[in-house]
């Protein structure tokens with residue numbers, strides 16, 4: 001974990017109020033794991049950094065997707081390519097490495113860290129196919145499937161395009177039914193689970209959604225990891241801004257998480 | 267780099283630099299080991315410790331404000347026993363450990379001070395100024411008699427230097443400072459956070475779970491400088507100045523106001539290595555002003 005002064009390669013709107021930020025950060029990309037996040041220094045005028053999930057580490061570039069919600073993300077959306085950004089990372093634990101076929105279930109900006117998980121699974125699967133990375137059969141990774149939800153077509157279109165190269169199958173839901181299945185990911189999940197056997201479910205998004213996903217996973221006895229969002233100051237486990245209750249006592253989302261075993265938190 | 271100009275002494279403690287990390291913002295120090303040479307700090311005031319473990323406040327605990335932030339962590343900590351058994355042995359050789367403590371009664375402070383009278387503890391900082399819990403701290407920090415009683419209880423129970431951390435949420439900080447000095451305090455630390463609040467105008471909801479919180483960061487620096495200056499006129503014991511320090515210039519202001527050392531809190535969040543930069547820049551500042559040691563700057567503000 002380190003502070004990096006990196007160049008912004010691009011910072012473009014991909015949907016209404018949603019931006020894709022691409023950073024030239026080979027050192028960070030090399031050490032980051034899917035599920036980890038960074039703390040972005042917006043400018044010297046801001047007292048706190050802003051946490052964002054790492055959505056891709058391919059090719060020495062770090063990709064971030066963010067929704068403009070307040071003062072910090074508004075300022076960030078005005079940064080241009082060629083400008084520099086000070087980021088602290090990679091923070092947090094990340095998803096557990098595992099083999100088999102994994103189902104990624106995400107809503108809204110929660111899809112960002114799952115994209116990195118999909119990319120990693122595909123990369124590992126290709127390594128195995130090229131025999132670069134022989135591993136026990138039980139751990140052989142396969143490309144993931146994705147079940148994604150969003151408010152409307154505009155919000156899921158770009159995610160579909162991002163996931164397409166890394167996912168085997170993509171299932172869609174929208175709150176308004178404008179594309180994919182009408183409703184929430186939790187409405188569509190039972191059908192998805194009925195079709196294939198998954199080694200694990202990774203989920204990130206609104207807490208009610210993750211709770212619903214975790215419940216269905218528990219019923220089917222499928223290991224499930226959830227990714228939490230809490231306001232953060234240090235991001236290093238020092239200030240206790242982000243602490244939550246778990247079956248193992250108080251835990252810090254920034255350090256012990258953001259990824260937790262669903263059984264530990266729900 | 268030659269840092270001898272920053273070497274100083276405080277209540278018998280030898281300091282490599284007069285720069286401390288403020289309680290609650292620096293964990294137990296180790297969290298910052300990748301960014302800071304912990305031995306180069308005067309010391310680390312570790313997260314506040316209480317007799318029993320505390321889970322802290324529910325709901326949102328922090329929010330950013332203009333040039334600062336509000337926090338209402340609520341003294342979440344593992345309790346003194348776990349601290350002594352599991353944490354202190356791990357950190358004691360890595361830094362000067364100053365243990366920040368808070369109690370619900372005068373006796374609590376005595377008990378805590380006694381339990382901390384052990385190898386590895388450099389000093390004890392009495393937190394009588396946390397605005398975020400009902401039963402601890404601040405009730406002692408806003409009343410001269412209570413503040414003196416707590417100080418005396420701690421002094422009787424330990425051989426360690428006792429630092430008393432004062433609250434700015436009072437009418438006259440010098441009255442509390444004098445009372446605490448008379449009760450035997452070795453050093454004062456000020457200021458803790460100023461009580462504040464934020465309301466979301468879209469949802470009409472109060473932001474923090476605890477409703478009110480403590481304001482820290484750049485916004486409080488002028489208040490802190492003023493209080494350090496006033497207190498320095500009123501007492502003879504040394505003062506650790508805290509509140510909104512983000513640069514060597516900010517730190518210099520506190521030394522000029524009369525602080526013998528400074529502690530950096532909120533600024534560690536945006537820049538985890540900021541204390542090292544402050545040390546480097548402060549050394550350069552001293553050289554630039556032809557001073558051989560930081561002590562020559564203390565209390566030199568002119569009217």
Ligand SMILES: Cc1cc2nc3c(=O)[nH]c(=O)nc-3n(C[C@H](O)[C@H](O)[C@H](O)COP(=O)(O)OP(=O)(O)OC[C@H]3O[C@@H](n4cnc5c(N)ncnc54)[C@H](O)[C@@H]3O)c2cc1C
Pocket residue numbers: 037048049050051052053054064065066067068069070071072073074109112113228229230231232258329330
């Ligand atoms: C581990 C983690 C990963 C995240 N990943 C992403 C991501 O990939 N894409 C994305 O769009 N958002 C993500 N978020 C949420 C993102 O951090 C907030 O939307 C952002 O901080 C808002 O900043 P602001 O100044 O625009 O909003 P403001 O509301 O003005 O912010 C005020 C304060 O509240 C904090 N805050 C506000 N909303 C949130 C929130 N939802 N979570 C945490 N802190 C918040 C801010 O950091 C800031 O300190 C993540 C949060 C966490 C904790």
Ligand SMILES: Cc1cc2nc3c(=O)[nH]c(=O)nc-3n(C[C@H](O)[C@H](O)[C@H](O)COP(=O)(O)O)c2cc1C
Pocket residue numbers: 233239288289290291313314337339341366393396431457458459481482483484486508509510511529530531532533
């Ligand atoms: C998140 C947070 C937690 C804090 N916790 C404590 C604490 O446990 N004990 C204490 O005496 N002060 C605590 N403080 C106060 C700081 O130590 C410091 O006095 C105050 O924040 C002012 O300095 P600053 O502006 O440099 O942060 C805390 C401050 C913050 C921001």
Ligand code: FES
Pocket residue numbers: 231232233234235236237238239240241242243252253254255
């Ligand atoms: S953000 Fe400071 S402990 Fe998690």
